[in-house]
Amino acid sequence: MLYPLGFADALSRSGVRYLAASPETMLAPGAPSAKIADALTQPGDWAAGVVDATMQTRYGDARSGYHPAAAFDVLDLDPAKIAAVRSAVARFNTSAVGLRHMPSGAELLHDLRFDIRSVPGMARFDHSADMVYHADRPAEAVYDAIASDERLPKAVRSAAAGAKDAVSALVLAHREYAWFSPLNSSYADAVGPTEHLPLTPQQYDPWSSGGVTETHNEFFGAVHGRELARALGAYDARDDRAVLVA
Numbered sequence: 001m002l003y004p005l006g007f008a009d010a011l012s013r014s015g016v017r018y019l020a021a022s023p024e025t026m027l028a029p030g031a032p033s034a035k036i037a038d039a040l041t042q043p044g045d046w047a048a049g050v051v052d053a054t055m056q057t058r059y060g061d062a063r064s065g066y067h068p069a070a071a072f073d074v075l076d077l078d079p080a081k082i083a084a085v086r087s088a089v090a091r092f093n094t095s096a097v098g099l100r101h102m103p104s105g106a107e108l109l110h111d112l113r114f115d116i117r118s119v120p121g122m123a124r125f126d127h128s129a130d131m132v133y134h135a136d137r138p139a140e141a142v143y144d145a146i147a148s149d150e151r152l153p154k155a156v157r158s159a160a161a162g163a164k165d166a167v168s169a170l171v172l173a174h175r176e177y178a179w180f181s182p183l184n185s186s187y188a189d190a191v192g193p194t195e196h197l198p199l200t201p202q203q204y205d206p207w208s209s210g211g212v213t214e215t216h217n218e219f220f221g222a223v224h225g226r227e228l229a230r231a232l233g234a235y236d237a238r239d240d241r242a243v244l245v246a
Contacts, residue, residue: 003075005085005139005193006219008170012077013218018172019077020050022069023138023190024122032057047074047172055175070187074173081169088166089195089223092143092159097224097231099156111152113232115145116197124185135203135234136214139167139195167192196220198229201236208239215240 003021011019020036032053039049054072099108119141121134128134143164147157171192196214198204205215215225229235 003073003193004136004214005089005167005195006214006217008075008077008193009082009086009219010217012079012082016077018047019075020054020073021075022072023192023194024070024124024185024187045173050074051173051175055177068177070185071174071176071190073171073192075170075193076172077170081166085163085166085170086219086222088159088163092146092156092163093224093228095153095156095159097227099153100231102153108152109231111149112146112156113199115149115152116142116232117199118145119189122187122190122194124187132206135196135198136194137197138190138192140164140171140192141189142195142197143167196225198234199232200234201239204229204234204236205239 003019003023008019020031035053035057036050039053040046042049051072051074055068057068096112099105099112102108116137119137122136122138123131123133143160146152146160147164149157168191174191176188176190205213207213208215214220215229220226226235226240
């Protein structure tokens, strides 16, 4: 499964305190429940124990080829931390949208799109061009790329760094599997939750015609995601209408 920031936000508001899952598009082999239960009852860092149990477990028999997910996290959905993420992401999106009003706004937005595109979406395997999740990118990695880009104004880079720190504070434990056999894909940057960051109208809300949406949720609205999509040239009004009709 994927766990976008909007999903983590909704879970937190429903009273869920912790989320343990893989951020990438994975073959879903389940989870080693007995080992996880054991990790939860042992003293010490239970979050690291849960991740270690998951990443060290091989599913099925030797013929199946199944391995653990390529990356696995335990997130803290403390309401204060989630509120900090909302605030920091909204601050970044507002500063990014403001680039279009600067004298060199078109060039700066081009640079921003380059930074976002430099972090692949979570469908990273061959023959996936027609799949969704290409716009669902690891949030920490995206904000880090933007914060490190000296072509951008200091205010935007600072806001990106703040967003990265807020998202990073959610992650209690993370681990990557060294060899992901089923898809031969690297998820080394897939730490923490993903974020829906489309760069084209085709990526805006690709499941909207079926009534499934990544843009019509409280989080996307609260952080001005629609305004950022417009600034990046990624907004699709037809997808918006399709969700409302559905």
